Amino acid sequence: MTADQTDPVVRTPYGAVRGRRERGVAVFRGIPYAAPPFGPRRFRPPVPLAPWDGVRDAGAFGPTPPKPPYSGAFARYLPDPVIPGDDCLNLNVWTPDPTPGARLPVLLWLHGGALTRGSSAVPVYDGSTFARDGVVCVSINYRLGVEGYGLFPDTPPNPGLRDQVAALAWVHEAVEAFGGDPGRITLFGQSAGAISIGAILAAPQTQGLVRRAILQSGPPEASDRARVRRMVRRMASRLKIPATAEAFAAVDRDLLLQTQAEISRLSSPVVGGPAFGIVTDADVVPRDPLEALTDGAAPGVELLTGWTRDEYRLWLVPGGLLDRVDRLGAVALAGAMARCHCGAEVPRGYRALHPDAGTADIVGQLVTDHLLRIPLHRLADARREPSYVYEFAWPSNIPGLGACHALELGFVFDTGEVPESRNLAGEDAPQEPADAMHGGWVRFATDGDPGWERWDETHPVRVFGDRAPDAENDVAYTAYGPRDRELALWSTPEAVTPSPSEQPARSTELRSVVRRLRHTGALRRQ
DSSP states (O other), X not given: OOOOTTSOEEEETTEEEEOEEETTEEEEEEEESSOOOOGGGTTSOOOOOOOOSSEEEOOSOOOOOOOOOOOHHHHXXXXXXXXXXXXXXXXXXXXXXXXXXXXXXXXXEEOOSTTTSOOTTOGGGOTHHHHHTTXXXXXXXXXXXXXXXXXXXXXXXXXXXXXXXXXXXXXXXXXXXXTXXXXXXXXXXXXXXXHHHHHHHHOGGGTXXXXXXXXXXXXXXXXXXHHHHHHHHHHHHHHTSOSSHHHHHTSOHHHHHHHHHHHHTTOBTXXXXXXXXXXXXXXXXXXXXXXXXXXXOSTTOEEEEEEETTTTHHHHTTTTHHHHHHHHTHHHHHHHHHHHTXXXXXXXXXXXXXXXXXXXXXXXXXXXXXXXXXXXXXXXXXXXXXXXXXXXXXXXXXXXXXXXXXXXXHHHTTOTTSGGGHHHHOSSOOSHHHHHHHHHHHHHHHHSOOSSOOOOTTOOEEEEEEEOTTOSSEEEEOTTSHHHHHHHGGXXXXXXXXXXXXXXXXXHHHHHHHHHHHHHTHHHHO
């Protein structure tokens, strides 16, 4: 869109930017918050941006960080635009009133994508709906994959997380010029974005910068350093170079992305495998974020957390794993027990609770609870500050997907009319869950109350998109609902982590499952 003299101009601490007026709100896209992370800055922590003279045009999305494309199985569901260029550490702002003194609440979005894909340019993440409802919405790009989360001996870890911390500092300093209140910043993110938020909240450098946080389908966690290091070493072996940042920085970007995709194609949330992730370090992540947050880190920060009912179906359905896991039967259950470090009583209990469920559904819920629901329950239980919990339950109109991972995003952003939202939701998705979720997120960012009961010993959970037989609208279930019965299975003596003598057998079982899935070709198709 071409700029004209009526377009809004905002003066930030780093220079002036000219945005656009679209659908009644002011939009500023592609504003850099740090220097381009290439050349001598590649694989290094972000470098502060030099101020610019004149007025910088902010009418179009900025470059996206280097990333491999999704495989065909997932690309049909998950749009992921690519915008070339080096200046990929940039952000976007939607605001109803770009004037200092408006003091509006701020929502800062961190996208998901397993820390390897995604960007702020995905059309589903259009922040104009939040600006329409009185909130300044900001979305950011950050480094991904080996560029952002490779673990090397010659450079500090977590450069992608450090990008996010730098963006938060920029927003805290500059958002008042866009009409925002730096004292009311709410982080919200999904999947890897939510995991990142957990680390940001626990980081010593961010204390006092965040008022509230929303974690969608992603718990605070630190990845095993050996697992991340294994990913880097396998890439180095394939490239025939040392596993150092210096050596990786000399590799062509496209070749690096191709190698990363080849090494990671056999990994998934269900079966595990080498992958990139946030790791503990000497300064930004001094301890596991979940341990820190349950131990009182980020005092005063209110939380809203939750999940979708069938998270695992996005991991199993597109590549054909659902049917293959069903056929593996007991072998798949043994692999899930190894993946989740649980005894046989846990899957046996799930089977009793869901007698009509197939093996893949049992395995999927086991892994989802182990990786996501249990840590989020633990987080809500431990926090002294108010916490709120939700479940998104509306099943997609696309057969097989159910209420899968990422389906809620078009409802949270109220962007159901965007064609890319229909990639997951299908045609004719209902508006009522979008009104409820989007409105709850706006209320939480505004005053900390999304509109339902706060978490306590009765475990109130707001369910979106699921109708009780005797109710006209979505309702909450409380203690001893389906999730509580499932999660209670993990607290029995039989559910404890296997003893050291059992661990080799469990590891062998998991490797057996992975080999059999590879043999079917299902993992390669993902």
